[in-house]
Every structure is written in C-alpha cells, then in structure tokens.
Amino acid sequence: MNWFKRKTYPEFWQNYVANFKESKHHKLKDIRFIVFDTETTGLNTKEDRILSIGCVGIENFKIKIADQLECYVMQEHFNADTVKIHGLLKEGTLSKLEEEEAIIQFLDFVKNAVLVAHHAAFDVTMINNALKRMQLPKLKNKVLDTGHLFQKTKLDTTKEHFGLDELSKRFNIPLHDRHTASGDAYITAVLFLKLLAILNKNDDLTLKDLLRSHKRIGLL
Amino acid sequence: MNTIAERIYDFLKDFPPFNMLDRNQLFSISEAVEVGYFEKDQALFKIDQPIENHFYVVKNGAIGLYTDQGIIVDECDEGDIFGLRALLRKDNYILDAIAIEESIVYSISSELLEEYITTNSEASRFLMTSFISNTKQLESDTSTIVSSEFTNLQSVDYSKNPVTCTIDTTIQSAAQTMTDKRIGSIIIEKDAKPIGIITDKDLRIKIATGRFSISESVSKIMSSPVITYPESTTVAEAQIAMLKHQITHLCITEDGTANSKLTGILSEHDIIVLRENSASSLVKEIKRSKDILQLREIRAQAEKLLKRYLEQDLPIEFAAKLISTINDVITQKIIDSAIIQQGTNPPTEFAWLAIGSQGRQEQLLMTDQDNALVYEDVSDDKKEATKTYFLNLAKQINKDLETVGFELCPADMMGSNPKWCLSVSEWNLQFNRWITMPDQDNLMLCTIFFDYEHVYGSKTLIEKLSQSIFKSIENHDIFLTYLGRNALQNPPPLSFFRQFLVEESGEHKNQFDIKARSMMPLVDAARLLILSHNIKSINNTVERFKKLVELEPQNKDIYLFCIEAYKDLLWFRTEQGLHNSDSGRFIDVQSLSKLNRLKLKRSFKAVKLVQELIQTRFKLSQLM
Numbered sequence: 001m002n003w004f005k006r007k008t009y010p011e012f013w014q015n016y017v018a019n020f021k022e023s024k025h026h027k028l029k030d031i032r033f034i035v036f037d038t039e040t041t042g043l044n045t046k047e048d049r050i051l052s053i054g055c056v057g058i059e060n061f062k063i064k065i066a067d068q069l070e071c072y073v074m075q076e077h078f079n080a081d082t083v084k085i086h087g088l089l090k091e092g093t094l095s096k097l098e099e100e101e102a103i104i105q106f107l108d109f110v111k112n113a114v115l116v117a118h119h120a121a122f123d124v125t126m127i128n129n130a131l132k133r134m135q136l137p138k139l140k141n142k143v144l145d146t147g148h149l150f151q152k153t154k155l156d157t158t159k160e161h162f163g164l165d166e167l168s169k170r171f172n173i174p175l176h177d178r179h180t181a182s183g184d185a186y187i188t189a190v191l192f193l194k195l196l197a198i199l200n201k202n203d204d205l206t207l208k209d210l211l212r213s214h215k216r217i218g219l220l
Numbered sequence: 221m222n223t224i225a226e227r228i229y230d231f232l233k234d235f236p237p238f239n240m241l242d243r244n245q246l247f248s249i250s251e252a253v254e255v256g257y258f259e260k261d262q263a264l265f266k267i268d269q270p271i272e273n274h275f276y277v278v279k280n281g282a283i284g285l286y287t288d289q290g291i292i293v294d295e296c297d298e299g300d301i302f303g304l305r306a307l308l309r310k311d312n313y314i315l316d317a318i319a320i321e322e323s324i325v326y327s328i329s330s331e332l333l334e335e336y337i338t339t340n341s342e343a344s345r346f347l348m349t350s351f352i353s354n355t356k357q358l359e360s361d362t363s364t365i366v367s368s369e370f371t372n373l374q375s376v377d378y379s380k381n382p383v384t385c386t387i388d389t390t391i392q393s394a395a396q397t398m399t400d401k402r403i404g405s406i407i408i409e410k411d412a413k414p415i416g417i418i419t420d421k422d423l424r425i426k427i428a429t430g431r432f433s434i435s436e437s438v439s440k441i442m443s444s445p446v447i448t449y450p451e452s453t454t455v456a457e458a459q460i461a462m463l464k465h466q467i468t469h470l471c472i473t474e475d476g477t478a479n480s481k482l483t484g485i486l487s488e489h490d491i492i493v494l495r496e497n498s499a500s501s502l503v504k505e506i507k508r509s510k511d512i513l514q515l516r517e518i519r520a521q522a523e524k525l526l527k528r529y530l531e532q533d534l535p536i537e538f539a540a541k542l543i544s545t546i547n548d549v550i551t552q553k554i555i556d557s558a559i560i561q562q563g564t565n566p567p568t569e570f571a572w573l574a575i576g577s578q579g580r581q582e583q584l585l586m587t588d589q590d591n592a593l594v595y596e597d598v599s600d601d602k603k604e605a606t607k608t609y610f611l612n613l614a615k616q617i618n619k620d621l622e623t624v625g626f627e628l629c630p631a632d633m634m635g636s637n638p639k640w641c642l643s644v645s646e647w648n649l650q651f652n653r654w655i656t657m658p659d660q661d662n663l664m665l666c667t668i669f670f671d672y673e674h675v676y677g678s679k680t681l682i683e684k685l686s687q688s689i690f691k692s693i694e695n696h697d698i699f700l701t702y703l704g705r706n707a708l709q710n711p712p713p714l715s716f717f718r719q720f721l722v723e724e725s726g727e728h729k730n731q732f733d734i735k736a737r738s739m740m741p742l743v744d745a746a747r748l749l750i751l752s753h754n755i756k757s758i759n760n761t762v763e764r765f766k767k768l769v770e771l772e773p774q775n776k777d778i779y780l781f782c783i784e785a786y787k788d789l790l791w792f793r794t795e796q797g798l799h800n801s802d803s804g805r806f807i808d809v810q811s812l813s814k815l816n817r818l819k820l821k822r823s824f825k826a827v828k829l830v831q832e833l834i835q836t837r838f839k840l841s842q843l844m
Contacts, residue, residue, distance in 0.1 A: 054223070056224055061256065061257070062254040062255060062256045062327065063254060063255035063256075064254050065222070065224055065225050065228060065250070065251055065252065065253045065254065065255065066251055066252045066253075068222055068224060068225075070222060070223060172280075172322070174280075176227050177223055177224075177227060180223055182222070182223035182224050183223055183224070183227075185224075186223075186224045186227070189255075190255070190257065190324065193255075193256075193257035194257055197257060197258075197259045197262075
C-alpha cells in the first residue's frame with residue numbers, strides 16, 4: 001500500500017506537520033488566519049503552474065501586515081495568454097524561487113493557521129498539486145472560502161458564485177493591486193473581516209460555524 | 221518584497237506626521253501596521269478603558285470621538301490620527317471612539333511611535349501640538365459656524381419714530397412737516413396703520429411739475445399701498461426688498477403686514493450708511509450709466525462687493541439675490557439700449573428670459589450667459605420679419621452682455637440662437653415635444669429651460685408658457701418619472717469610505733467637480749419636486765426647498781438639510797471661483813480646511829437623503 005509514499009518525509013514537512021500537534025484554539029480571536037492567493041499560468045489545475053503566492057495574516061480580527069509572505073516562482077510551463085492578467089513575465093526582474101523552495105517557504109510560513117482564500121478550492125488544489133510533484137501529501141490546514149462565507153450571510157442568494165471583483169464592489173473595498181497575489185490576498189483579507197463582522201453580530205461565532213457547509217445551515 | 225506594505229506606505233506618506241519621516245522609517249512603520257475593520261456604531265475604545273499599545277490612523281470611513289455625555293468632540297476621517305493622547309500620557313482613554321460609519325483603521329504600535337516618530341523632532345512637535353490643540357480647535361470652529369450664520373442677520377437699525385400724517389392732510393402741510401423735520405419721507409397713517417408714503421421724489425415729480433396742486437390731499441400723490449416688513453427684518457432682507465420693489469423706503473410694522481401698527485421707517489439711506497458701496501448704489505449707477513463699458517466697470521465692482529460679502533459671511537442666498545438683481549438690471553439696461561439701436565420698436569410683445577443658473581438666481585460668478593427670447597404670436601405674413609427683428613435684437617443683447625463680461629454660451633443657449641428665439645406657440649410646441657419625448661437630450665434641455673426667470677418685457681407671455689408646460693406635464697405624467705431618473709444620475713459624491721470622488725483624468729484630475737457632483741443633484745431634485753406640486757413660479761433652489769418644507773411638513777428635516785447643504789455648496793463654489801478667478805466648479809479638496817471638508821461632506825448626505833426620497837416617491841427602482 002505505501003510503496004509510493006516515502007518512508008521519511010523531509011525535515012520541513014515534519015516541522016510543518018508538527019505544528020498541528022499543538023492544542024487548538026477555538027476562540028476566533030485567538031486563531032491565526034492566513035489569507036492567501038495564488039497567481040497561476042492558467043486555470044487548469046493539472047497543467048498550469050503557480051506564478052506567485054501572496055499571504056497575509058489575521059489575528060484578533062486585525063490584518064497583520066508584518067505577518068506576510070510574498071514569493072514569485074520560476075517557470076518552465078508558461079502561458080502567454082494570462083500574462084496580460086497578472087503581468088508576470090517568464091523572465092522578469094523580480095527575484096524568483098524554484099517551485100519547491102516557494103512551497104517550503106509557504107509551509108514554513110502558514111504553519112497550522114486556518115487558510116482563507118476566495119474560491120479557495122482552486123488555490124488549495126494548486127498548492128496540493130505542487131506538493132504532489134514533490135511527492136508529499138496534501139495540506140493539513142483547515143480552509144475557509146470567502147465565497148462560501150458570503151453565501152452564509154444570505155445577502156444575495158441569486159447565484160452560487162460571486163467573483164472577488166463583484167464582492168469588493170459590493171463591500172466598497174478599493175481594488176488596489178488587483179491581480180497580484182499579495183494585492184488579492186489583502187483584498188480578500190478585508191473582505192474576510194467584513195464577512196466576519198456580519199456573521200459575528202452576536203459575538204458567538206466559532207470556527208466550526210465557519211467551516212460548516214452553508215448548505216447544511218440552510219437546512220437547520 | 222511586500223506589496224501590501226507599499227500600499228500602506230503610499231497612503232500614509234501624504235499625511236502628517238508620516239510625511240515628515242524619511243522613506244525607510246515610514247516603510248518600517250508601514251510593514252508593521254495592523255489593519256482593523258469596524259462596523260458602523262462599533263466602538264474602538266471606551267472611556268476609562270486601559271490604553272491599548274497602539275494609536276490609530278483612519279484609512280477609510282469616519283471615527284467619532286465622544287465625551288461621556290455623548291457629545292462629539294472630533295470626527296476623524298482619512299489620514300486623521302486618534303488614540304494618541306492616552307498613549308503619550310500612558311493614561312486611560314478619556315473619550316469613546318466609535319465608528320460613525322463603516323471604517324478601516326490602521327493601528328500603529330507604541331514601539332513604532334517611539335522608534336520612528338518621537339525621535340524625529342519635526343514629527344514629534346507636530347504630534348504634541350495637534351493633540352493638545354485638537355479639542356480646542358474644534359470648539360472654536362464650531363462657534364464660528366454658529367456665529368457666521370447669524371452675522372448680518374441682526375435686525376436693521378431703523379428710525380423708531382416715523383413722522384406721519386393723516387389722509388386729509390394737504391400736500392403743502394405734509395411738505396412743511398418734512399422740511400421742518402429735515403426728512404425725506406412722510407407716512408400717511410390711518411388707525412395707526414400705514415396706508416401710503418410720500419417721498420421727496422413724489423414732490424419733485426408730481427408737484428414741482430405742476431401735475432397736482434399743493435392744496436390737494438396727500439392721497440393724490442402718495443404711493444399706496446406701502447411695502448411693509450417686520451421689526452426683525454435684516455439688513456440684507458431690507459436691501460433686497462428695496463431692490464426688488466425699486467423703492468427707497470420700507471415701513472416697519474408690528475407684524476410685518478400693513479394691517480398692524482406702524483413702528484418705524486427704514487430708508488435706503490440708512491442702509492447705504494450701513495454698507496458703503498452697496499448693491500443698491502451699484503444699481504443706481506447702472507441706471508445712470510451711459511455706455512456698455514461703464515456697465516462693465518460696474519459689474520467688476522459688483523464682483524468686489526461679492527468678495528466682501530463672502531468675507532463678511534453675509535448669508536450666501538442674500539449675496540446671490542443681490543448679484544442676480546444687479547445682473548438683471550444690467551441686462552435690462554442693455555436691452556433698453558439694444559431696442560433703441562434697432563431703430564424701430566419691437567413689432568410685438570416679447571420677453572427676455574434668464575435660464576439655467578441665472579434663471580435660478582444662483583449665478584454669483586461671471587460665468588457664461590444663458591438666455592432665451594419669447595415673443596407674441598403674429599399673423600403668418602409677419603412671421604418672417606418678426607423673427608428677424610428679434611434675432612437681431614437678441615444678437616445685439618448677447619454681444620453687449622459679452623462686452624460687460626458675460627461670456628457667450630459655448631453651447632449657444634442664447635436668445636440669438638434661432639432655436640431659442642421663438643414665439644409663444646413655438647415655445648409651447650417645443651416644451652411639449654421635450655415633455656412627450658424625454659430622451660437624454662430633451663431632458664437636459666428641460667433642466668435648463670424649465671428654470672426660466674423673467675428679466676425684461678411681458679410677464680403675460682411667460683405665464684402663458686408656464687401654463688402650457690403644466691398642461692403638457694399633466695398629460696404625460698410619466699415625464700416626471702423620467703425627470704426623476706435624471707435627477708438621480710449623480711449619486712452622492714462620496715465613496716462609501718468618505719473619499720471624495722475626484723475626477724480621474726483630464727485637466728481637473730484629482731479635483732472635485734462640485735457642480736456636477738453635488739450642486740446639480742440638489743438643483744435637479746428641487747426642480748422635480750416643485751414641478752410635481754405644479755409650481756412654476758419659484759426657480760431658486762433654496763426657495764424651492766423652502767416651499768417644499770411648507771408643502772410637505774413630513775419631509776421637513778430632509779428639505780431643511782438640503783437648504784443648508786445648498787447654501788454651503790454655493791458658498792464654496794463662489795469662494796473658490798473668486799479665489800481662482802474661474803467658474804469655481806472644480807475644487808481642490810486638499811486645499812480645503814478640515815472644517816470645510818466636513819461641511820462639504822455633510823452636504824452630500826443631503827444629496828443622499830433627497831435622492832432616496834425621490835427614488836421612493838417616483839418608484840424609480842423599477843426603472844433603474
């Protein structure tokens with residue numbers, strides 16, 4: 001069964017996994033959230049690759065600018081079509097990392113934080129696929145999706161998916177640095193704070209409530 | 221690499237004390253900022269709460285600081301710092317900080333403060349002076365607002381013992397009394413109520429010319445009825461009344477009507493003494509003027525007068541009325557002389573109309589002229605010649621107005637344009653077409669031409685026009701809905717986060733278009749609402765809202781708010797225009813004092829409220 005698994009994982013992975021042994025906080029204000037975004041060469045999670053990762057931390061309902069990670073990844077696979085969206089050229093002036101190094105930095109940074117992203121499934125899959133190429137298991141972090149959280153607010157039930165632009169406009173979040181990983185991570189972080197404020201009106205919101213599928217809440 | 225910190229740096233670098241730091245210092249701060257989000261009414265800190273280890277900078281929104289009695293002592297918006305006093309004094313908070321609206325606030329730790337800011341002597345001096353003077357400054361600002369609103373509103377100083385006589389007094393004996401008492405007028409009383417007045421001018425025109433005998437009763441030559449005002453009349457109101465009625469004396473009575481006891485008399489002379497170089501004396505000069513160039517000189521003087529009025533905090537609506545009266549008198553003088561220059565008298569009745577902001581009596585600055593001409597219908601064979609006559613007349617008038625200083629309208633909205641020089645029935649057709657086909661262009665024309673004000677000629681023609689407009693509107697009530705939609709085209713000019721929506725490109729980049737963004741929405745709203753009450757006789761925006769207060773007491777608060785807002789905006793525009801010698805339309809928001817920025821922002825709330833009212837009343841949500 002386990003011949004395709006490595007017998008021992010590299011140190012950085014062991015360190016990463018070790019973070020999850022610590023006792024877990026349940027109060028929202030004590031939880032470290034990492035809001036992140038990936039810019040990729042395209043939307044195909046198998047073929048396309050991560051161009052950059054932007055992360056910013058939230059604790060006690062405040063965005064901690066100091067708690068941030070921003071890295072750019074060197075590319076073999078390159079899709080000229082998406083350059084006009086993210087503006088990242090194959091050979092740019094930014095200092096870039098090998099994909100593996102970027103993932104190592106990411107794991108070291110996020111630790112056991114709860115991850116938050118807009119339409120998180122895509123970004124998580126991109127990271128997981130990179131991990132797979134490194135012959136490592138999937139991310140162990142809990143993940144929140146600001147798209148789902150918006151659905152929980154029931155402010156607009158006309159459709160399932162709302163883009164980041166759409167929600168930013170709705171919540172009056174200025175669109176600075178849109179389509180850079182860090183810029184989108186920051187916008188998502190502000191959106192996350194606003195959604196928390198709406199969902200936490202009674203000050204009794206727990207992480208469980210956030211993780212629970214919005215569809216199930218609808219049936220209660 | 222920290223893109224987010226760069227963005228925070230970009231914001232902070234424009235505000236003191238951060239602009240006093242060097243790049244590296246500020247960047248270090250930016251990298252360590254924490255960003256908090258607060259819902260409306262959420263508290264950031266409360267009185268007596270132990271200090272947190274940071275102070276705050278407002279990024280978006282507004283935070284109010286309140287005393288324990290709930291009195292607001294400061295309103296902090298973009299770039300403002302608060303929560304510093306407690307941090308520097310290492311003391312508990314003495315004010316509540318509550319989000320007045322949804323806000324994003326940066327927190328900066330005391331470590332950063334000590335490391336980068338208090339070590340910088342310039343920055344630290346700024347912090348010390350600002351947090352010490354903050355509360356005081358606000359108090360004094362508030363008192364200026366209050367006092368400015370009352371300056372010039374104090375009652376006029378009128379003669380308390382008016383000289384009177386009865387109706388059966390002879391002209392001779394009345395003249396004797398005037399001479400004995402060295403006065404220029406005498407009031408004819410009946411049961412202690414004023415019924416007429418005789419002035420020096422009456423004696424000159426009616427007696428010295430031999431038209432009446434001095435043995436006849438004063439009733440033969442007195443002006444009657446008299447114009448009466450209450451004791452509380454202000455200087456500015458009295459001045460306007462005299463200009464409006466073209467008279468030199470006002471009777472002051474107990475309740476302001478001619479049916480109550482006469483308590484005093486106010487002469488123009490009293491006012492001139494009060495205001496040297498006053499508007500009334502300018503009007504006199506206009507009437508005496510011999511040529512256009514002289515008028516140009518007088519109009520320039522009027523501008524100086526305006527400047528002084530603003531400096532003296534004369535209520536802006538009075539300044540506006542005075543200036544528009546002066547403009548009207550200049551125009552009348554020009555038309556008189558233009559008619560003479562035509563060589564023949566007008567072939568039929570006509571009227572000259574001021575339109576747009578001139579029609580609303582809101583044009584304080586010398587902007588371009590907007591006007592139109594209407595003449596009585598003539599038989600078919602005379603149509604051609606009549607139109608030609610009035611077009612030539614209008615051309616002359618427009619040209620002379622230009623010489624005086626009113627630039628020609630770039631959109632050619634002038635009487636000399638064949639489209640705006642029409643007979644009554646042609647105008648009626650035109651208005652009817654606009655009302656029945658309210659497309660974008662026609663609506664725009666309605667908003668300009670509906671605000672017409674008679675300047676010269678036949679008033680009957682204008683009444684005919686107004687009646688025809690209401691008939692058309694009545695038959696097409698959907699028109700008001702379109703007009704309503706038009707009135708909502710410019711939403712309140714603040715982004716949700718209280719940033720001014722400034723122009724994004726072009727010559728006026730980063731400036732605020734006060735006309736389009738905040739004045740026109742109020743003008744449009746007032747016009748729509750007053751038309752929906754079938755009132756055409758009021759054009760002035762403030763007057764329209766005043767009438768609406770009367771008609772809709774349930775919305776009184778909103779309309780009063782609009783009145784205040786519009787006055788403030790008109791003041792800003794005029795002040796900026798005089799300052800920059802332009803139309804005052806674009807305001808550099810950064811140049812405004814904090815108090816003025818607050819006032820400006822407050823006026824946008826009026827826009828929001830009245831637009832919401834319109835949206836509901838005209839059921840515009842379906843249409844939008």
